[in-house]
Amino acid sequence: MSTFKQYSVLPGFSLALGFTLLYLSLIVLIPLSATFIQTAELSWQEFWATVTAPRVVASYRLTFGASLAAALVNAVFGLLVAWVLVRYRFPGKRFVDALIDLPFALPTAVAGITLTAIYAGNGWIGQYLEPLGVKIAYTPLGVFVALTFIGLPFVVRTVQPVLEDIEPELEEAAAMLGATRLQTFQRIIFPTVLPALTTGFALAFARAIGEYGSVIFIAGNMPMISEITPLLIITKLEQYDYTGATAIAVVMLVISFALLLIINVLQWWNRHRNSLA
């Protein structure tokens, strides 16, 4: 213990560490391990049969596919929004800035109902898309729209401070050295925001995978087509199939954890390459 302990003007290392561990255990570790323990009641064959049922596999595909697509779109447009908010001054900028946080604050069910109303065949936007043959509500596309909606603030809010940190002088210096705007963006601005952008992407992605409330309204929840994995878990719970629910939960947990781990490793590698050569 004493080897970890560093002198600090603020005392209380042991107490703070103890509290942190207790808190993490109560809130995160114990509930998570409970899912594993519950799942352990199944034999391997049963477990495998549950988590690879065609309906379940289809839901994985939708959940992870739509989440990935939504997070990618958010990475691009979130960067753009952050750029506009940092670099330009325009009337109503503070309002737009506040608007970004709305998906954070809005109850997800409200978001889901609103999106459904707008994108349904007779909705504000849906009525113009339907004649073009584009259906959004009650299709996988609707899932993607909902996930994009809830993921936007994550990218904007992580990229914004980093962009604010880039002095305009860097761009001026690049221009004085003969770089075009595109080159300045490619070689200076983008590499600088990349770590923050990856973090924002990862957060949006993780949030999208777990999203439930806003999706179930717009998705239509047709088995094999527009049914997300969290909904399947709920369905199993409603049928009192607790172990089946936790089995799927364990799979999601493992995949999510693996994805976050990969992103973190990529980031660590990127930072390492950039700071210690």
Added chain:
Amino acid sequence: MSIEISNLSKQFGSFVALDHIHLAIKPGELLALLGPSGSGKTTLLRVIAGLETADSGQVLFNNEDSTSKHVRDRQVGFVFQHYALFRNMTIFENVAFGLRVRPKKHRPTSQEIDQRVTHLLKLVQLDWLADRYPHQLSGGQRQRIALARALAVEPKVLLLDEPFGALDAKVRKELRAWLRKLHDDMHITSIFVTHDQEEALEVADRVVVMNQGRIEQIGTPDEVYEKPANPFIYEFLGHVNLFHGRVQRGRAWIDNIEIHAPEHAEADAFEAIAYVRPHEIEVEREINGEPALAARVVHVLSTGRVVKLELVRNNHQNQDTIQVELSKERFRALQLAKGDKVYIRPRRLDFFPDPANQSLLAS
């Protein structure tokens, strides 16, 4: 490359940053733009660089109007006060940047880039840092890298915006001498902005003193220091002592001291202020025939090559301290201590009409 600036004006809202500036810069010259903050010196530099556009007026490079030329095509190197190094690149890549972004036709081969960057890093004596990142370098090292990066594209003009402003006193002195030497070796037309008069006088071939968007004086460091054109420059360039007096037909008085003022030979009587630099005041223990002002010593600072005295005049309503610098030898001969009574006589005085008095007359 010669630079000619004619009738340049620039406003930010109601603030006049540049007010009809005329300035000619000779090829190969090292010019200092000196002035207090808000005097427009940085704005002038940025307009020359093309980073800022003037409201009116022209900037001519080699007699060619560059007003509409893009920053990229001006062949100007710019060094920023806070270095503006690219933090995601190694030192080597920072210096190589200007070469790597060239269009394919004009881009040197990677071998040539290698050679040129290595040469530049040697020139700034930092070739051993090529693989480091900017945040691993000290301020002085970063600024030298910024300079090497600006030089990599072989600019015709080098512009430096308060290049040593963010550095501590010792490093600043070293870099000053080093910049002077570098300029002497390369002979590239250079303009640097500074608010530090010592820096400007020590490094530059010519000094341009600016105030409130206007040029107050242009001259060599000696000219500007020895013959300041007006009270502003006197007060801006180093310590000065201020006396109040009167001038009439080539003669001037400060209390009982009469002094020749040949440059005011034609002037009718006017109230005047006079400036004296601390090293241009004679100090005596006794009156030796010539009229002198009585004063007493209130503080002695004897560390260093010159001894600095602070005096206050005896029986006089003006109790501002008068600063005097003496050589160590003279100080020893006088054997002065705090509280001693002395007689002082300015060796040289420059008279200007008293602004306080003038405004009285005007109102």
